[in-house]
Amino acid sequence: KGSWAALAKTAQATPGDVLISHEVLAAATTSQVKQAFDSLDGFEIHVIVTARDLARQVPAEWQEKIKHRGWVSFATWQKRVINGQRMPAESWFWKVQHLPDVLGRWSANLTPDRVHLVALPGPGADSEELWRRFLSVADLTPRPDDAPATMANSSLGIAEIRVLRRLNNLLHQAEVSRPTYVEKVRELIVREVFANRSGSQAATSPPSMQPFFDEVNIEWRDWILGSGIHVVGEIDELMSQVQPGPWADPDQPDSNEVFDAALEAMAALVIDIDQSNSNNSSGSRNPFRRWAGS
Numbered sequence: 001k002g003s004w005a006a007l008a009k010t011a012q013a014t015p016g017d018v019l020i021s022h023e024v025l026a027a028a029t030t031s032q033v034k035q036a037f038d039s040l041d042g043f044e045i046h047v048i049v050t051a052r053d054l055a056r057q058v059p060a061e062w063q064e065k066i067k068h069r070g071w072v073s074f075a076t077w078q079k080r081v082i083n084g085q086r087m088p089a090e091s092w093f094w095k096v097q098h099l100p101d102v103l104g105r106w107s108a109n110l111t112p113d114r115v116h117l118v119a120l121p122g123p124g125a126d127s128e129e130l131w132r133r134f135l136s137v138a139d140l141t142p143r144p145d146d147a148p149a150t151m152a153n154s155s156l157g158i159a160e161i162r163v164l165r166r167l168n169n170l171l172h173q174a175e176v177s178r179p180t181y182v183e184k185v186r187e188l189i190v191r192e193v194f195a196n197r198s199g200s201q202a203a204t205s206p207p208s209m210q211p212f213f214d215e216v217n218i219e220w221r222d223w224i225l226g227s228g229i230h231v232v233g234e235i236d237e238l239m240s241q242v243q244p245g246p247w248a249d250p251d252q253p254d255s256n257e258v259f260d261a262a263l264e265a266m267a268a269l270v271i272d273i274d275q276s277n278s279n280n281s282s283g284s285r286n287p288f289r290r291w292a293g294s
Helices: 003-012 023-027 030-039 054-067 074-083 092-097 099-107 129-137 158-173 178-196 207-227 255-277 287-292
Strands: 047-051 115-119 230-232
Touching (some): 003 030, 023 092, 047 099, 047 129, 054 074, 054 092, 054 158, 074 092, 074 207, 092 099, 099 115, 099 207, 115 129, 129 230
Parallel strands (some): 047 115, 115 230
């Protein structure tokens, strides 16, 4: 409580342009948006929304829930997405992912030229393209001395997600604290071990979801074209198409891959405990990565 007021006060005291960004802002209600705009009185306000197609977003959002101590199956998650009311949204997923709803709430008091929808490029595009598109909207240019990102939010394979789901369920039953979970599971196992494994199949949307995506694609295209807002990239990049080729069920990964992922996670924990006990503070933060390469 009071955090937004403090942020707005800082913005008002800052000369020049101010950028306020966080993904949870997509869930703001119409009244909360008005409150935010009122607190920034005097500014020329622009809203920038970066988005990607639902075919990629559905498995990505499922994975994020698993990373945050969840254990729901992909099949259950898929049903929730398809059966959930989209406008007005009855679930968090649709509240932050349904573009017409999000953009409608945030553009209610703005002219279309101040609302910018930045599309995530399709698979295979240059990894810097989204960043360049965002900079073009913010009227910024990259500089040679800009610091590169030091941490990537890498996707996990379906074998690693299966291990994490089972682990989360067991740790929930044991009432493991959030600080311990963040340190030992999210940072060590997920970020340092699972995110650096290769070969496991990625979670993707099944072909059976394409009719649903087609329905949403029509909703999105009609709203975007009718709104007159500024689109950076191509509208077609936001139209969901499942990936061609055989589909791997995220709930049924290869058992050998699951075993290997679980074993590597166990090894990382033991090595981490050993490092802590010996007070060895030299070298990389990730002893597992050094061990795995030996």
